[in-house]
Amino acid sequence: MNPMEQPVTSLETGTKAVILRLEGGHWFQNKMRSIGIREQKTIRLVAKHPFNGPVVVEVDGREMTIGRRMAGHIITGVPE
Amino acid sequence: MKKIVLMGNPNVGKSVVFSRLTGANVIASNYPGTTVDFSKGKICLGKEGHEIIDAPGTYSLEPSNKAEEVALAMFGQADLVINVADATNLERNLYLTLQLLEQKKPVILALNMWDEARHTGILIDLKKLENQLHIPVVPTVALSGEGIFDLVHRLDEARSPEEIEPMNESNRWMKIGEIIGNVQQVTHRHHTLRDWISEASIRPLTGLPLALVMIFAALWVVRFIGETLIVYIFDPLFSLYTPIAMDISAWFGPGFLQVLFIGKLIDGRIDYIQSMGLLTTGIYVPFALVLPYIIAFYSVLAVFEDSGYLPRLATLTDTLFHRLGMHGFGIIPVFLGLGCNVPGIMAARSLETKKQRFIAATLIAISVPCMAKNAMVFGILGPYGTGYIILVFATLFIVFISSGLILNRLIQGDSPEICLEIPPYRKPDTVTVLKKTWMRIRSFLKEAIPFLFLGVVLINVFYAVGFVEWLGNIFAPVIQGWFGLPKEATTALLIGFLRKDLAVGMLLPLGMSPLQLVIATTLLTIYFPCVGTFAVMFRELGVRDMIKATAFMAGAAFMVGGVMRLVLLGI
Numbered sequence: 206m207n208p209m210e211q212p213v214t215s216l217e218t219g220t221k222a223v224i225l226r227l228e229g230g231h232w233f234q235n236k237m238r239s240i241g242i243r244e245q246k247t248i249r250l251v252a253k254h255p256f257n258g259p260v261v262v263e264v265d266g267r268e269m270t271i272g273r274r275m276a277g278h279i280i281t282g283v284p285e
Numbered sequence: 286m287k288k289i290v291l292m293g294n295p296n297v298g299k300s301v302v303f304s305r306l307t308g309a310n311v312i313a314s315n316y317p318g319t320t321v322d323f324s325k326g327k328i329c330l331g332k333e334g335h336e337i338i339d340a341p342g343t344y345s346l347e348p349s350n351k352a353e354e355v356a357l358a359m360f361g362q363a364d365l366v367i368n369v370a371d372a373t374n375l376e377r378n379l380y381l382t383l384q385l386l387e388q389k390k391p392v393i394l395a396l397n398m399w400d401e402a403r404h405t406g407i408l409i410d411l412k413k414l415e416n417q418l419h420i421p422v423v424p425t426v427a428l429s430g431e432g433i434f435d436l437v438h439r440l441d442e443a444r445s446p447e448e449i450e451p452m453n454e455s456n457r458w459m460k461i462g463e464i465i466g467n468v469q470q471v472t473h474r475h476h477t478l479r480d481w482i483s484e485a486s487i488r489p490l491t492g493l494p495l496a497l498v499m500i501f502a503a504l505w506v507v508r509f510i511g512e513t514l515i516v517y518i519f520d521p522l523f524s525l526y527t528p529i530a531m532d533i534s535a536w537f538g539p540g541f542l543q544v545l546f547i548g549k550l551i552d553g554r555i556d557y558i559q560s561m562g563l564l565t566t567g568i569y570v571p572f573a574l575v576l577p578y579i580i581a582f583y584s585v586l587a588v589f590e591d592s593g594y595l596p597r598l599a600t601l602t603d604t605l606f607h608r609l610g611m612h613g614f615g616i617i618p619v620f621l622g623l624g625c626n627v628p629g630i631m632a633a634r635s636l637e638t639k640k641q642r643f644i645a646a647t648l649i650a651i652s653v654p655c656m657a658k659n660a661m662v663f664g665i666l667g668p669y670g671t672g673y674i675i676l677v678f679a680t681l682f683i684v685f686i687s688s689g690l691i692l693n694r695l696i697q698g699d700s701p702e703i704c705l706e707i708p709p710y711r712k713p714d715t716v717t718v719l720k721k722t723w724m725r726i727r728s729f730l731k732e733a734i735p736f737l738f739l740g741v742v743l744i745n746v747f748y749a750v751g752f753v754e755w756l757g758n759i760f761a762p763v764i765q766g767w768f769g770l771p772k773e774a775t776t777a778l779l780i781g782f783l784r785k786d787l788a789v790g791m792l793l794p795l796g797m798s799p800l801q802l803v804i805a806t807t808l809l810t811i812y813f814p815c816v817g818t819f820a821v822m823f824r825e826l827g828v829r830d831m832i833k834a835t836a837f838m839a840g841a842a843f844m845v846g847g848v849m850r851l852v853l854l855g856i
Binding site: 243 | 344347373374381405454458474483487488489492599601603604607612613701705706707
């Protein structure tokens with residue numbers, strides 16, 4: 206992984222980044238895109254829940270709660 | 286006659302559009318997954334009548350839970366599709382729209398929440414969108430009814446455009462990007478107070494204390510409304526009714542009819558809980574004891590549902606629910622189950638796997654007491670002190686958590702993580718809240734009264750033929766020996782299969798101590814579901830899983846009853 210890349214779960218709460226790619230199975234990627242989480246979109250980390258709890262992200266003004274493991278497959282970074 | 290199906294993403298307002306189109310009322314709320322089954326209605330276009338179907342929401346035509354499977358099945362039957370989309374989130378909604386168009390069925394697009402889109406600075410060029418999609422596009426505000434007339438008027442313009450060919454996922458997104466670029470303009474929007482509240486209520490540090498406050502406030506309001514209604518409305522009404530009932534009683538004279546309709550007179554007077562007559566206990570329990578709490582609970586629930594708070598609560602409880610083999614969405618079936626277990630277990634359809642649905646249904650049946658039963662517990666234990674009521678709920682909470690922990694280990698299968706859209710907060714509309722509460726009250730009365738009457742008749746027959754005595758003797762080793770309760774309580778457990786509220790009422794004449802009442806009322810929740818819950822579990826889980834769940838419940842009741850006896854009665 207490029208040093209500039211990090212999963213959305215590693216962002217500081219309240220900060221934004223751009224989604225570079227989705228990792229994981231085809232079904233998972235499909236599901237994420239269908240709820241609006243896809244490449245080139247700006248994503249903001251709204252909240253991170255303790256004890257490996259879910260994260261809340263915002264894309265296109267919509268908030269979504271996603272499990273920590275799934276969110277770990279959303280790779281963000283600074284666009285080239 | 287054509288079949289018209291409403292399809293769209295979750296929480297875009299399909300059920301509200303359906304209610305508007307058909308005049309039939311269906312439950313609509315502000316969270317994804319309110320509709321888990323289909324509803325059918327009729328609509329007349331010109332002289333022809335058509336069937337219209339409200340399907341659960343889905344993000345795509347690849348289902349990821351049981352509710353979405355229902356949506357797909359309904360789509361298969363459709364002759365015409367009304368695609369309801371959220372105008373504030375057009376880009377994402379268009380994915381399903383394109384998938385629908387590729388299937389070559391006539392489609393018309395309703396752009397719902399048009400007012401909200403305008404307020405948030407989203408401009409959509411309708412003419413251009415129609416040209417790009419080659420189907421009619423109608424802006425609607427289903428809540429107020431705006432645009433519904435146009436939608437009906439243009440239904441016959443629905444078409445399946447030849448211009449749109451089946452394509453793969455990435456081409457679909459490219460096409461959507463192209464369309465959005467052409468038709469939509471978004472003006473930058475500043476953060477508002479609403480956004481601030483939204484974030485504060487979903488972050489752990491601020492959200493958790495807020496959730497506790499909200500839940501306790503809700504409980505307090507439910508009790509306050511319930512008690513107020515009883516003291517100031519329903520009890521006075523029954524005081525007026527008592528002389529009439531006494532006249533009827535005198536008119537019957539002593540005999541079986543008096544016993545059946547009025548019941549036993551206690552010190553020459555009617556005791557509405559203990560008399561057990563059709564015209565006394567049979568109407569007092571549903572109307573004066575349970576109905577006030579049903580009204581109170583469902584009005585509060587409607588406010589919770591329509592505000593959009595529930596998905597936030599689901600986020601906050603996700604970590605806990607994950608340990609119990611579900612994920613945070615599981616709190617929504619539990620909440621609904623507190624009103625009545627049946628819709629609670631139905632709502633579990635929005636959970637992704639069989640394991641999650643099994644655990645949710647079993648935990649609700651075993652440890653989530655419905656409002657009808659709660660009302661009776663308030664009424665019977667209340668006079669002894671709130672402490673006893675808390676004891677019942679604390680025990681059930683412990684049973685909920687420990688059963689979840691056990692079932693999570695016992696049951697094979699996956700328990701995927703949460704993936705839940707958080708809707709914006711919306712101000713609950715008074716008329717909508719009242720209407721929804723009324724629908725639920727009506728269905729309570731319709732379902733409760735026949736079973737209550739049947740229960741009252743059975744109780745009288747059981748006493749008359751000596752069945753109570755006989756059954757009590759058979760189960761005495763368990764009920765008396767193990768749980769420390771009078772053996773006559775066995776009949777209450779039997780009647781509990783019909784109506785748990787009535788069963789709680791049956792405990793009163795047995796002369797139990799408050800702590801024995803605590804044990805008996807707690808066991809009445811755990812041991813077995815009522816007939817309605819039993820039927821819905823059977824349908825949702827199938828025979829084998831139903832038997833598994835029932836065995837678990839019986840085992841849990843046996844253990845919990847024994848432990849409670851030891852701890853509470855000390856013998």
